[in-house]
Amino acid sequence: MTGTTGPQHNGNGDIYVTMGTNQQATGRPSFTPFADDQLAWLRRVLVAPPGMGRARSELADTGTVILDGAPGSGRTCAARVLLREHHKDTGVFRELLPEEDGELPLADPEMVGSGDRLLLDLSAADPARWAASRADLSALRKAVHDQHAHLVVVMPHGGTLESDLQRYRVEILQPSRERVLRRHLRTHGVPAEQYLRPDPTVTEFLYEERPLREVADFADLVRRAREAGVPGEEFTQWCAAARKAQADRREEVATLVATLRDSSQRALLISVAMLHGAHADVIHHVAQLLLRTVGSPPDDLPLLQRKDLAERLVEISAGAGQDGHVRFRDLDYDSAVRTHFWDHMPDLRQHLGTWTARSVALSSPYVTQELRDGLVAKLSGEYLRTGRAEELASLAEAWGSTATSGAGLEAAVQALTCGLGDPAHARTFRSRIYQWCVANKQLKGGFAQVLVRVCADAIAAGHPDQAMLRLYYLARREHTGALQALSGLVESSHRLRRRLLHRLARSVPSEADLGIFLRVGVADALTDPYDNGRALVEEKSVQSSVITCWHAVLDQLPRPTWQPYAERWLHTSVDAGDRGGLLLDILVGAAERCESRRGAAFAALYASARDAERTAPGGSSRAALTSDLLLQKISSAQGRSRPITPPEPASPRGTEQ
Template identity: 55%
Template sequence: MSDTFTARVEQPGGPVHAGSGDLYSYTVNMGAGDQEAPGRSPRSIADDQLRLVRQQFVDPAGMGMARRVLDASSTVILHGAPGSGRTAAACVLLYEVHQSTGIFRELLPGEEEGVLTDPGLVGVGDRLLLNLAEADVSQWAQTRRDLSALRKAVQEQQAHLVVVMPHDGALESRLQPYRADIARPPAMEVFRRHLRLHRIPYEEYGLPAPALDEFLAEEPSMEEIAHFADRVRRARAAFPVRDGFATWCEQSRDARTQWRKEVSELVATRCTAAQRALQFATAMLHGAHADVIHRGAALLLSTLNTPRDETPLLEGKDLAERLKEIGAAAGPDSRVRFDRLDYDAAVRAHFWDHMPDLRHLFSTWTVQSAELDDPHIRQDLRKRLVSRLADQYLRTGRGNDLAFLAEEWSAAPTSRARLEAAVDALACGLSDPRYGRSLRMLVYYWCRDKHLTGSLAHVLLRVCTDVIAPAHPDQAVTRLHHLARRERGATPALDALCRLAVTSARLRRRILDRLTCHSTAPTVDARLFLRICDPEALTDPAGAPRPLIDEKGVQDCVVAGWAEALARLPQPHWQPYAERWLHTACTADNHRDRMLGLLVDAAGRNGSTLAALYSVARAAEPTAPGGRASGAATTERLIQKISAAQGLRPPAPPTPPAPPRGTTR
């Protein structure tokens, strides 16, 4: 794919997961004087998410066999019925083989990561998930043909691979030894595990509950059980005294089945604009302080240009009475909630489904509410607010529109709250299993070609590092590279690319290859190369059998990259990087000759370039590790290699003076 360089970046400025869906739901310059600290690395984000899955997980029948197969052959093919927690089981298996090297990632055949037979797809110690639970017949057949080559690379790199196969998929006899069948874990045990994680004592949930028995008799998926348990937790938190476990379970059941009809009837009877505005604001800001609910309802009326009620304030109904009319109330903490569990979700769905002409105004109201200056509006409330709006887009098949909503919200002028809302909205779409793939492709095209106005570059950067990179680092590399190419001045995308390279030698190798051997913008990529080509990282094996600099392919990239940098960039730009390269050579005794040789090979037979390298080496001697003598020795070795490259004999060492007559040496 060709790159477009006419575009310009302006102003760079406890989830539940129990077996299905995507596991994965940093920071940059936001303008002069408004900077954020670097966020967590993609590796730490992925590890935290896997740890959460492990805490929620109940071993299904067959899990022990799956562990033994993975331990013996580094590969296991999981087979199980839909809803049995296959994806969660795969993630737990990979979490349990965590190593100091390598990263967790999900392979995505058919997207951008090449064919499964590419040996470069696997890094040392990587933990790979190949989820083909929903694959069609042809995709599963192709995967089976490629699996031997992939398994060979996995074993050579001391990595681990878990494949989730289609429930009705075929498996040849040669692959049967790697198969492990898992069954649904005991539903009641899964339910109680979630309640224990919610810190609910056994004395409370170890009681009979007919509504729970009725629910579990339906053989729900692991994900549905997790949601049911979460509703029980919230029912207990809302009504801890007057109700017991059986009633909490009844409320959780009714929240699944009955509220939509009752909401429809309530909205029909509460027909004034003020009442409906209060209903919608309470549903969207559910659990917020009463002051926030009041301001949110007034803001909605203003957004809809509703004529103001002229009733004198002291004659009108107070907020408590108005909330009672819609089935809500403020608790002792002044936080407003409906009096029935998950009633807020039913209200949101009703307004979205039955008032389609107001959807864009609801979106406008959402971001304006997130920007309200109120001490009770904190970041967690803003995130919940945006997530509740995003849920409506996703629920009604409009997930891709979240990208355009993020673009609108990040347009200049913007605010920190609006910008965070844009990031959160797009992140919700990327984390959804139905829309993740199409939105990742849209983010790719935007990073590569789109005219990035306002703070859209910031939004794209954030989702690349926080959402895409933890499970799909190769795709994050591609997108960050395109963003970095377009930066002027500040380099947040390049900084993020460098941090991503630190997590995996395989990723650094991949980035170097993109910047050199497959570059379509050599001058721009030469600048990026100097940052990525960190000599210490190249000479440190970091747990691998050998360092990157010993690989022929990496050596070719280093020579090609330095050749472009020396030829295309002014000396003041590349000199600090050359000094760092020479200083590393001073201490890397086993790699000094190779490092100096690669630098000389990059200069070729260009006399002026070789002379410039020599002058840089002389200038770097005083600050060399080990002092001037160490730097001088490296310079001496460099001049010998320069002489050899020019076909000159290295100068003979000086003849020592003759000893005085009558003495012995």
């Protein structure tokens, strides 16, 4: 299931999942809808652990459940599935990270939006962090209740929990590993008659105690072995290939590399490992490119005396299939080769970064975006595997700053996205991106575009507050696309728009802030009711922030700059009923604060209203009534009153539109 509806899970049954590579998005859509698809996929293939039914009931009854469970029991996946089951048209799924830049404290009621599905994963929290979070849980729960939201907390296994919170605690136990494996195999399309038969490899694998993620990984290896296998192979061969792929192959690869003394053969081995499955033409070209990158001398043999590619591929245990694409004979052998060269040739690492940037820029019908992304992901995986998150971030910055093509910028986006998707290093990348966004130094080349993409897509998927803050700083510096991305993000959430308006008004807005306000503080968004029937313009705190911003607009910007936005504001007030009056009150309140320029501000607003009559979508006559109401409010603010006389249809203010 990938949509928002589907079979409901109302009792005992199957729940546990991991993402297979065939489920990854192959295009480049926004990450926000993909995050929801991922939750749907989780719900589809999870095997229900003991305790899931009680957790489901507690969440439905109270809006909160606290999951406990041993590592490897599937507790975090269960948490995500529980929240996915409460998917609605309102609210979003997001993970709370209260200690990071751009996140509100847990006790802040603005943390929760209407209908939100919130995950607070503290499974790895130390005692101090867990204690601090528990202190704020009551306030967070109240906000969740008030907003008709849902909250799942994953607590540290065996952690302390106060008596008033014990009722929400549910222990998750590991389900049958055999059932987990079978569910994954079934979901991956392996025929039931295959995996239901006893298999010695499976029996041996399942005998050992292991976290469920390893079971899911094994199932995915079986799937891949099936897809790569030759006709006639069956489940037993697929499982054997999967088990072999999990084995430690360091000595085997080291022995092979030791026999390859020629630099061209090692370059070919690395190229196949980094672009596994690429067309032979691509493998040939990138291998030559790697030789040039590391400064190896060219082969001085005459062309026709050199070994052909087929012979050279055999020497490295690889070959090209009938489709012309090159693969190693053994499953996941490419991963073992990458690990060997990365770990045992550290001087090669910097060259691999340069080579990757040059390779993604190659122009060939066989060099697809999927192939480019895969190359960057494999290189990023080696940085992340060995704890070099900062080095990968710096590499992405260099790529984005010096790229001369869209492919180079995409490579930088992909590298940062890989870092953000790695559980062990995601926080480092979010922090580094924040530093780039707020830094005073000029971002070079197209790197600002890279940051906009990463914030609007990858970060916004699960952490929209952090994405909003980072895009806000980029928009203040007027980087291309940042304001549009920021506007699009707050368009999806009244809560985010409220937060942004409060931030813009908390100090004297700069000219850049006012440009952001005019784009996001639009009247139609402020009068649009959300699910409780209220609109932002009816909230006193929002009125105060918007008045502050409009005052700065009237006081600091020339009228031609703000006139189009004021006209749109006035057009909205015509059809907004009582909320239209609030919109006019805001403009009048803003002009009142202009002190010595108050009269000029009032006059400019009224002149804008008269101008707006000519372009009013509903016609000039109705808009004229709004102009008269505005004039009445201005007169009242100045201590005078003026009776409203409805204009005649042929009023010189304009004709009916």
